[in-house]
Amino acid sequence: MSKAYDELRTYMDKAMAIKTAMALFEWDNETLAPREAGELTSKVIGVLSGEYFQAVTCEEMKKLLEKCRDDKSLTTAEAANVRELLEEREQICPIPRNEYQEFARLTAGATGVWARAKKDRDFEAFAPTLERVIGFQKKFAGYRAKDGKKLYDVMLDDYEKGFSMENLDRFFGVLKKELVPFLKKVMEEGKKVEDSFLKGDYPEKKQEELGRFLAEYVGFDFDRGVMAVSAHPFTTNLHNKDVRITTHYTDCVDSSLFSVIHEAGHAIYELGIGDDLTLTPVGQGASMGMHESQSRFFENIIGRSRSFWVPIYARIQEMFPEQLGKVDLDQFVEAVNKVTPGLIRTEADELSYSLHVLIRYEIEKMLIEEDLDVEKLPQLWADKYEEYLGVRPENPAEGVLQDIHWSQGSFGYFPSYALGSAFGAQLYYHMKEIMDFDGLLREGKVDVIRDYLREHIHQYGKLKDSRQILKDVTGEDFKPEYYVRYLKEKYSAVYGL
Amino acid sequence: MSKAYDELRTYMDKAMAIKTAMALFEWDNETLAPREAGELTSKVIGVLSGEYFQAVTCEEMKKLLEKCRDDKSLTTAEAANVRELLEEREQICPIPRNEYQEFARLTAGATGVWARAKKDRDFEAFAPTLERVIGFQKKFAGYRAKDGKKLYDVMLDDYEKGFSMENLDRFFGVLKKELVPFLKKVMEEGKKVEDSFLKGDYPEKKQEELGRFLAEYVGFDFDRGVMAVSAHPFTTNLHNKDVRITTHYTDCVDSSLFSVIHEAGHAIYELGIGDDLTLTPVGQGASMGMHESQSRFFENIIGRSRSFWVPIYARIQEMFPEQLGKVDLDQFVEAVNKVTPGLIRTEADELSYSLHVLIRYEIEKMLIEEDLDVEKLPQLWADKYEEYLGVRPENPAEGVLQDIHWSQGSFGYFPSYALGSAFGAQLYYHMKEIMDFDGLLREGKVDVIRDYLREHIHQYGKLKDSRQILKDVTGEDFKPEYYVRYLKEKYSAVYGL
Numbered sequence: 001m002s003k004a005y006d007e008l009r010t011y012m013d014k015a016m017a018i019k020t021a022m023a024l025f026e027w028d029n030e031t032l033a034p035r036e037a038g039e040l041t042s043k044v045i046g047v048l049s050g051e052y053f054q055a056v057t058c059e060e061m062k063k064l065l066e067k068c069r070d071d072k073s074l075t076t077a078e079a080a081n082v083r084e085l086l087e088e089r090e091q092i093c094p095i096p097r098n099e100y101q102e103f104a105r106l107t108a109g110a111t112g113v114w115a116r117a118k119k120d121r122d123f124e125a126f127a128p129t130l131e132r133v134i135g136f137q138k139k140f141a142g143y144r145a146k147d148g149k150k151l152y153d154v155m156l157d158d159y160e161k162g163f164s165m166e167n168l169d170r171f172f173g174v175l176k177k178e179l180v181p182f183l184k185k186v187m188e189e190g191k192k193v194e195d196s197f198l199k200g201d202y203p204e205k206k207q208e209e210l211g212r213f214l215a216e217y218v219g220f221d222f223d224r225g226v227m228a229v230s231a232h233p234f235t236t237n238l239h240n241k242d243v244r245i246t247t248h249y250t251d252c253v254d255s256s257l258f259s260v261i262h263e264a265g266h267a268i269y270e271l272g273i274g275d276d277l278t279l280t281p282v283g284q285g286a287s288m289g290m291h292e293s294q295s296r297f298f299e300n301i302i303g304r305s306r307s308f309w310v311p312i313y314a315r316i317q318e319m320f321p322e323q324l325g326k327v328d329l330d331q332f333v334e335a336v337n338k339v340t341p342g343l344i345r346t347e348a349d350e351l352s353y354s355l356h357v358l359i360r361y362e363i364e365k366m367l368i369e370e371d372l373d374v375e376k377l378p379q380l381w382a383d384k385y386e387e388y389l390g391v392r393p394e395n396p397a398e399g400v401l402q403d404i405h406w407s408q409g410s411f412g413y414f415p416s417y418a419l420g421s422a423f424g425a426q427l428y429y430h431m432k433e434i435m436d437f438d439g440l441l442r443e444g445k446v447d448v449i450r451d452y453l454r455e456h457i458h459q460y461g462k463l464k465d466s467r468q469i470l471k472d473v474t475g476e477d478f479k480p481e482y483y484v485r486y487l488k489e490k491y492s493a494v495y496g497l
Numbered sequence: 498m499s500k501a502y503d504e505l506r507t508y509m510d511k512a513m514a515i516k517t518a519m520a521l522f523e524w525d526n527e528t529l530a531p532r533e534a535g536e537l538t539s540k541v542i543g544v545l546s547g548e549y550f551q552a553v554t555c556e557e558m559k560k561l562l563e564k565c566r567d568d569k570s571l572t573t574a575e576a577a578n579v580r581e582l583l584e585e586r587e588q589i590c591p592i593p594r595n596e597y598q599e600f601a602r603l604t605a606g607a608t609g610v611w612a613r614a615k616k617d618r619d620f621e622a623f624a625p626t627l628e629r630v631i632g633f634q635k636k637f638a639g640y641r642a643k644d645g646k647k648l649y650d651v652m653l654d655d656y657e658k659g660f661s662m663e664n665l666d667r668f669f670g671v672l673k674k675e676l677v678p679f680l681k682k683v684m685e686e687g688k689k690v691e692d693s694f695l696k697g698d699y700p701e702k703k704q705e706e707l708g709r710f711l712a713e714y715v716g717f718d719f720d721r722g723v724m725a726v727s728a729h730p731f732t733t734n735l736h737n738k739d740v741r742i743t744t745h746y747t748d749c750v751d752s753s754l755f756s757v758i759h760e761a762g763h764a765i766y767e768l769g770i771g772d773d774l775t776l777t778p779v780g781q782g783a784s785m786g787m788h789e790s791q792s793r794f795f796e797n798i799i800g801r802s803r804s805f806w807v808p809i810y811a812r813i814q815e816m817f818p819e820q821l822g823k824v825d826l827d828q829f830v831e832a833v834n835k836v837t838p839g840l841i842r843t844e845a846d847e848l849s850y851s852l853h854v855l856i857r858y859e860i861e862k863m864l865i866e867e868d869l870d871v872e873k874l875p876q877l878w879a880d881k882y883e884e885y886l887g888v889r890p891e892n893p894a895e896g897v898l899q900d901i902h903w904s905q906g907s908f909g910y911f912p913s914y915a916l917g918s919a920f921g922a923q924l925y926y927h928m929k930e931i932m933d934f935d936g937l938l939r940e941g942k943v944d945v946i947r948d949y950l951r952e953h954i955h956q957y958g959k960l961k962d963s964r965q966i967l968k969d970v971t972g973e974d975f976k977p978e979y980y981v982r983y984l985k986e987k988y989s990a991v992y993g994l
Contacts, residue, residue: 017544021518024525035720037739040776044736047514051548223532238541242534279537 004067005078011064012081015055016279018048020238027236027244031228042108053100056088065089077276080463084281091158094143103136107409114407123396126407127374133409134367134374141368152368155412159288160419161465165365167478168415171422172358174480180388182488183352186339187390190495195254195335197327202253202320210319211247211260217312218298219450220245220264224271232346233259235266235295240278243267253323254336258299265298266291268450272458282462288413290466292420293427294453300350300421301428301486302449306333307441337494341389343398350421351491352389354483357418359384360403364411422483423470427453429482430474501564502575508561509578512552513776515545517735524733524741528725539605550597553585562586574773577960581778588655591640600633604906611904620893623904624871630906631864631871638865649865652909656785657916658962662862664975665912668919669855671977677885679985680849683836684887687992692751692832694824699750699817707816708744708757714809715795716947717742717761721768729843730756732763732792737775740764750820751833755796762795763788765947769955779959785910787963789917790924791950797847797918798925798983799946803830804938834991838886840895847918848988849886851980854915856881857900861908919980920967924950926979927971 025045033041055061068074068082092100110129117126141151153164215227230246237243245263247256269285277283285291302308306329309316313329324332339349345356363380366372372380381400386392393399405413431437431452440448456473470478491497522542530538552558565571565579589597607626614623638648650661712724727743734740742760744753766782774780782788799805803826806813810826821829836846842853860877863869869877878897883889890896902910928934928949937945953970967975988994 013544014548017541017548018518020541021515021522021545024521025518028521028525032723034722034739037721037735040736040738041517043776044514044517047510048518051511051514224534225531226529238534239537241537242531279540 002068002071002073002078004064004071005074005082008061008064008068008082008085011055011058011061012085012280015052016281016283018052018055020279022048022052023236023238030230030232030234031246053092056085057093061085062089076463077274077280077282080282081280084462088281091144095140099136099139103140103409106132106136107407110407110409111404114401114404118397118401121395121397121401123378123401126401127377130406131374133406134411137409137411138368150369152365152412155368156415157412159413159416161287162467163289163415163419165369168361171419171478171480172361172415174484175354175358175418176388178484179351179355179487182491183339183341183355184390185497186351186491186495187341190339190491190497193334193338193494194331195338197323197331198254198335199252200323202249202251202323204249206319207249207253207256210253210316211256213315214257215245215260215264218261218264218302218446219268221271225267227260233263235263235270237267237270237284240271240273240275240283243270253320258303258336261303262295262299265295268298268454269294269458272454273461274459277459277461277463284461286457286460286462286464286469287466288416289419289423290457290469292417293423293466294420294457296421297424297427297453301424302441302446304333304337304350305438305441306330307438308446309333310442311444334494337491339491339495341391343385343389343391343393344402345417346402351487354418354421355388357414359388360414361418364414368411419466419478422480423466423478425483425486426470426474426476426479427457428486499565499568499570499575501561501568502571502579505558505561505565505579505582508552508555508558509582509777512549513778515549515552517776519545519549520733520735527727527729527731528743546601550589553582554590558582559586573960574771574777574779577779578777581959585778588641592637596633596636600637600906603629603633604904607904607906608901611898611901615894615898618892618894618898620875620898623898624874627903628871630903631908634906634908635865647866649862649909652865653912654909656910656913658784659964660786660912660916662866665858668916668975668977669858669912671981672851672855672915673885675981676848676852676984679988680836680838680852681887682994683848683988683992684838687836687988687994690831690835690991691828692835694820694828695751695832696749697820699746699748699820701746703816704746704750704753707750707813708753710812710816711754712742712757712761715758715761715799715943716765718768722764724757730760732760732767734764734767734781737768737770737772737780740767750817755800755833758800759792759796762792765795765951766791766955769951770958771956774956774958774960781958783954783957783959783961783966784963785913786916786920787954787966789914790920790963791917791954793918794921794924794950798921799938799943801830801834801847802935802938803827804935805943806830807939808941831991834988836988836992838888840882840886840888840890841899843899848984851915851918852885854911856885857911858915861911865908916963916975919977920963920975922980922983923967923971923973923976924954925983 022045025041025048029038029041065082065086068078069086074082106129110133113129114126117123137155138151141154145151145154150165156163156165156168212222212227216222220227224241224243226244228244228246229248231248233245233247235243235245245260245267247260247263249256266285269291273283285294309329309332313332317324317327327335337350339351341352342348345353348356359381362384363372363377366380367374377400378396382392385399428437431449435448435452437449440446457469460469464472467478470476519542522538522545526535526538562579562583565575566583571579603626607630610626611623614620634652635648638651642648642651647662653660653662653665709719709724713719717724721738721740723741725741725743726745728745730742730744732740732742742757742764744756744760746753763782766788770780782791806826806829810829814821814824824832834847836848838849838852839845842850845853856878859881860869860874863877864871874897875893879889882896925934928946932945932949934946937943954966957966961969964975967973
């Protein structure tokens with residue numbers, strides 16, 4: 001090992017240890033911590049995050065990275081870590097420390113302002129804060145923009161390397177052109193789908209049992225993972241031997257059921273990271289979009305397919321004899337694929353989901369690139385929902401205030417949700433060519449599919465970006481058409497079109 | 498605030514944040530972490546503990562502490578933090594870093610060696626490791642011993658400031674002289690106590706309900722605390738708004754019941770630390786002994802008194818109608834105070850408990866001060882158990898291998914267990930003079946007793962050491978006689994002597 005890299009390793013280990021500790025605090029905070037702990041624990045996390053910042057930005061790190069940058073003796077993983085840290089520094093270092101801290105203080109409070117505004121259905125109460133957050137993010141992107149790069153492109157690149165307004169305009173353009181009319185057609189001409197039996201008396205204890213069964217069935221390893229309850233489902237990874245998922249229980253059994261499979265998809269990705277990469281900067285999923293591709297692949301492409309349920313549906317019926325005993329497999333699969341265009345992104349069905357993201361993408365572009373007045377957001381939001389989804393929010397809580405992201409300054413994040421689904425569809429058509437995808441599911445061999453994903457995607461962590469992964473696996477650059485094809489084929493069948 | 502202290506605060510905050518993170522990892526590890534997480538998580542904790550070491554020992558810290566040492570403008574709490582950090586540095590800094598790391602590696606493995614040896618009942622397998630651990634600890638104490646201080650005194654002082662072989666010889670001398678014959682008398686002349694009803698079908702769920710009720714009843718605040726399950730009960734404190742206890746469930750209901758009250762006692766101490774002290778070096782219990790005094794005060798002096806159960810026993814009977822419905826209050830209280838001299842310290846009754854500690858104290862002194870050959874330990878251990886407690890271990894697992902402490906290098910720790918009980922007794926006789934102690938318990942007013950302890954002990958954290966606390970509260974220096982008096986009065990009554 002090179003001497004400089006060896007020294008770098010010390011700083012890297014420190015940064016990763018602190019990051020892991022912060023991940024544990026986050027997990028604990030959402031699942032277990034007592035009600036009054038928050039304020040003091042936030043203080044602790046604040047100090048740790050300052051230490052992380054310090055580890056990444058310090059002069060020693062800079063010098064060591066310079067030494068390592070062109071060191072040809074480094075392994076692929078070592079070189080990737082150097083590259084990753086250099087990129088992380090490029091994101092942080094150009095921002096003056098005092099402005100960064102001011103922004104951190106602002107966003108620390110902004111989430112509370114947003115939550116209250118949402119509760120009070122009062123957009124005006126959030127607007128000034130949002131305006132300040134946007135101001136900071138534009139200023140920061142400005143510090144970092146090189147060679148006349150556009151501000152929103154700087155932000156997009158943070159979440160999904162290699163994606164910019166140029167290719168995203170094309171992506172969302174295809175979605176808009178194809179899916180908006182297709183969704184209308186499904187709603188107007190499609191048959192009626194019955195799903196009332198999914199709602200009712202599904203005891204929490206039994207739902208948990210079902211969730212644990214399904215998580216394990218798709219490949220979540222309880223020797224290297226934990227499942228708990230939180231208000232909003234999420235996945236936390238400490239390292240590739242400890243990845244944790246949460247779920248929540250409602251009176252709609254499909255809610256927890258598919259949230260477990262979704263989070264298990266995220267977790268399987270992290271559990272599949274190579275042993276040589278875990279606890280290093282590149283030892284995590286390639287990108288937000290690639291992560292979402294895996295969670296949505298497990299949730300939708302696998303989990304909402306008929307074949308998936310063939311070997312296990314009888315068992316599910318045994319778990320819920322009163323609720324599902326008289327519902328046959330086809331009725332069940334149809335129900336979990338029911339399309340209901342609605343106002344809330346996180347509750348959206350698979351078909352209308354990406355249109356929620358499209359709306360956010362269009363609005364973010366206007367906010368960042370066209371100086372859209374934030375006061376105009378509620379109206380604009382409502383108009384777009386009416387146009388694309390045929391529904392109109394009655395208040396901002398079910399409209400522009402529904403997502404937490406903007407209060408935290410996360411602009412450029414939303415597109416990854418739709419990209420993830422589209423990556424998944426492209427992977428799916430490729431896999432169908434080289435394996436009997438449905439046959440495997442019908443035989444209960446999810447593991448063959450999972451192992452393929454691990455071998456071709458998961459193990460690499462951030463050694464490759466999402467476009468490179470798609471190219472290496474499918475032989476093609478990213479193509480939005482697969483996603484549209486997948487949705488049209490699937491929902492034409494479900495709705496008898 | 499002084500400028501130097503203000504700067505010091507940054508290093509202190511860092512050290513405390515890392516310590517808090519390590520506490521959370523420890524909690525998580527014992528209660529929740531998946532089976533295979535250990536190895537990688539240990540690596541993370543290793544890095545964090547190195548960072549803690551670095552924060553306390555670094556040159557900047559040294560300079561700032563020197564500046565603050567004689568700064569008269571510091572508040573009492575600030576000055577105490579400076580003193581505390583100086584003491585911590587005096588413990589660590591004289592030890593060469595490479596030896597410290599070698600020792601850390603040794604003890605990291607030693608616990609595993611000990612656990613296997615205990616499982617195999619094979620002392621020989623542990624002896625060489627134990628010898629190395631002792632060697633390191635003696636060497637380290639030698640580096641730190643000033644003015645001809647004895648090595649074991651250096652170790653004792655780490656756990657209980659102001660205590661040395663001089664006053665501990667006197668303390669344990671009194672225990673030996675008074676309690677060994679008294680225990681014999683109880684066993685030979687006392688009446689027979691029936692406690693078979695405490696063992697049986699006590700469902701875990703109901704035990705948990707009982708535990709939560711009792712924890713809350715004695716003052717554990719579930720808005721600032723969590724209760725979970727672990728192999729061995731313990732308390733973790735993150736700060737004074739987040740203190741956590743664990744328990745374990747067996748078929749003996751009194752085991753979990755009193756472990757909950759015991760850990761709640763520890764937790765109430767930490768929850769009572771002043772807001773100005775929490776998350777600073779002095780923001781924790783004064784000493785091991787003072788901590789144990791509070792946990793054992795709640796467990797034994799409060800929890801095993803008849804008065805404590807008067808207002809709540811009917812409710813306990815309602816919880817367990819089949820198991821306790823026909824057991825009256827007096828039978829119940831007698832049963833939970835049954836004396837059964839045994840081989841295992843952690844299962845010992847209140848009366849024989851300190852004799853277990855006496856044996857460890859006498860042996861530690863011989864190991865550290867008289868170069869006792871470790872090969873002789875099993876025999877010596879067995880002889881002392883036979884002499885003081887009237888029982889003789891049949892194998893080292895129930896003898897010299899029972900405790901984890903020595904494998905971790907904790908010599909000088911055991912005496913605090915007995916000191917804690919004795920501190921509690923001294924506090925008890927004082928409190929009885931100024932309040933109607935039993936009357937309060939009978940009226941269900943544990944809160945008055947708890948508030949007294951909080952006001953006079955808990956809030957101060959480490960601003961005072963245990964001897965100072967005793968002097969300030971009771972007006973007297975530590976006196977072992979109260980403890981002997983308490984045990985004799987109580988157990989003479991229980992056993993009709």
